[in-house]
Amino acid sequence: MEKNSRSTKESVAEKTINPDEIINSDEIINSDETTNSDKATNSGEEMDVEQSAACDKETASEESETALEEAGQNIAMQRSKIARLKDAFMILRSSGTAMTGLVIVLFWVFVALMAPYITAYGPMEQDWKAPNQGPSMEHPLGTDELGRDLWSRLAHGARIVLIVLPVNEKVWIPGGTAIWGVFASLFCGACLGLISGYKGGWTDEIIMRLLDAMMSIPVILLYLIIVAALGASAVNVVIAIAIVGTPGVARLVRSLTLDIRTRDYVRASETRGETLFYILFMEILPNAKGPIIIDSMLRVGYAIFAMGTLGFLGLGMPPPSPDWGSMVAKGREFILVGNPWASLWPSLAIASLVVGLNLLADGLREESMRYQ
């Protein structure tokens, strides 16, 4: 209770100070070379919040009272969260493209969440009397070649992308396939990037050369080989997305780490004799998260793109599941029969979701650049 009130008060204070700080940060960028990372971030405000958080942490750690430090961290995190949400919303409101993107994305999230309640049929329910039909009152988007309702397959397909990860027939994990893929690549990439950037020397050289080699392989080839080798399942799609995404994340994190490791608070924790794990994940990573978050937003778009592509190539989910990509691949065969709908709707769905995410990210970046 007490904490909450404190944090809200501070966030209000933060809000009022914000304009000054922005000016400050501009000056810093112009004068001081050590804050290069501000340029790297796309949102200056977020970084400011984090810098102040870092300052809090620094003073706390110098007192070397862990309890106090944790409390300070918590407050800083909460405050920055609220501030970020508010900022993000303000930015969104002012940008037409971002709002459009948000509406599209929210629509699909809603559909995915509510899929069982807004569809009249199950995604695998077959109606042998009505295969390959166009839109009608009974089936709003038509049916596919087995008489399955396209709308309910679309909705449940959105669920797989955004809400649940089907591990096998029975087990489902919350968090969509695309989301898990991005998380996995973030995890691997962050670990490699942190170690590589912090250690430097031979470790850095070896890791980065290996990742360079990986990046030089055409993305599609990597997907093909990985999924063809592992077999088609949701978990393997996650693995494929993670492996393909890792080099990019690692490069970004490394470049941020290279900058952050010269900071005083990292020096201080080194002097204190902290473990490598602590320095990497408690000191460096939290201070690098701003750009990483923005990057990962775009990565979700790529992951959905990749999921669709894999599904289309027959490397996605196993057949009966309502995977958008494989729906397109199947429906493509029935265009000549006279049923364009089965391939049209899933194509439209995947295109709109990816475009929505990109519009959102684009609008956000554009608006936040305006304040830099």
Place this chain on the structure above:
Amino acid sequence: MAKFILRRFFLVLITMFLVSLAVFMIVESSPGNVAKNVLGAFITPEQEASFLAQQGLDKPLFQRYWFWLMGSDWVGERKTGFDLVQIETKKGFLEWWARGDDNTLMRWSLEGEDLILHTRPFKTPSESESEKSSSTVSSTSSKKSSGNSSVTSSSSTSANSSISTSASSSISTSSSSSISTSSSSASGTSSLNNSNTNSDNNTSNNSSGASSAKDSEIQIVTQKDNGRWQASEDGTSFFWGVDRSNHVVMWKKGAATEVWTFVAGSGWMKSSGGPQSYIPLKKGFLRGDFGESLRTGRPVGKSLFIRLRNSMVLAGIAFVIVMPLALLLGMIAGIKEGSFKDRFLSIAGMIFSVIPEFATGIFLILIMSHWLELVPGAAVFGEKAPWERPDMLVLPVLTLTLIELGYVLRITRASMAEVMRSPYIRTAFLKGIPFWNVILKHAAKNALIAPITVIMLHVNWLMGGIVIVEVVFGYPGLGQYLLDSALYKDVNAIEAGTMIMVLIAVGTQLLADILYTFLNPRIRYS
């Protein structure tokens, strides 16, 4: 500069090595089974084992990778004690033969307890060329016969009915040379026979004649050759030789195994006389041999070449259309940042570039082919080259164009906008230089540096687009080939396709770096 290129070239080699190793490991470690993929799910364990042994897939991973990289003929030469040569038959099949001391080519097969030697004279390429032109008469009859090469021609007939000396224990190389001379005269008469009679007339009375009719310029002589058995320590006899399907094999006397061979179109053929172990012969990747496709049994290099050409045609046409258009539109958008033109072009470009290729392809098929019925919705060429059916190229090219257009447009726009903000452009305007003069002479030159190099780096991504477009339209290109191979776990084909793609990707990256130093003199690599 030279040092930089050398270093990068070295890195390219290392990358390719690592990638090939990784692909081998991944394909190896994955579940699933090549034999079942290629031959269907209902093969018996014996058939599967026989297939794996013949393809050399039962060898350890390390050894297979080594053979793939360096070739296996030198191992075969050490085992057999002969020079091994690869020749191309008239029908375009590559065959491996052992070369004897007197320039005859030898292969063996096993029938019961007997080793059968097949010989043919060795010709240098120029000789066989002249022979080709002279033997056009008999080639008409050779087309009628159904056998696809000399390998299968005399396999089932009683092979020892030829002009061989009675198969005594000692057949030296001198005797085999006399046989080859006598066989050439005999085959001369038999080919005369053949031109007179129908092809169904040549029964077992002259098997050498049959073989000469099938591969018009060469005469394959068969005879018993039991003198080559070598005694092993435990009393059995064995022999390392070249068999008739391009392996170096070890036969054991009296211990012939059953062989299952899969003949495309006619199913499994069971035959006896199988060897104990196989080493498939190949020259190795480093000497330009991609190996044989497990899926089709054809050399990978040949089919890959056609596919690569098709893909290049597609990518080339799209590239020629995209580049000028995207650069032009990008510059128009970048001239005035934030204007309606700019916003429209950049958002449209973004939308086109982020929509998955298959979705764009489906939209185009539906609109252009299904509803408007303007162009065909698939690209099926059969034997024809892509440029012979330009109407089928329209949609694939259009799809690729739309995807690439957005990307290049946005890069150009960003670069142009940055240049337009720079002080020297403002100075130029203030000096009173005409608007288009400033744009074309001052701004465009600088603004185009970034896009040109970034486009090169984008080739990586473009290849992904091509693969999908090929699948959407059924276009017979490299991507489709690679996808099929990956689904079949056809490791030789995957490796070959991967190497080509990586080479293109890394090569263009290197090219981009070099180009950049020329376009932007401020950068020097040292």
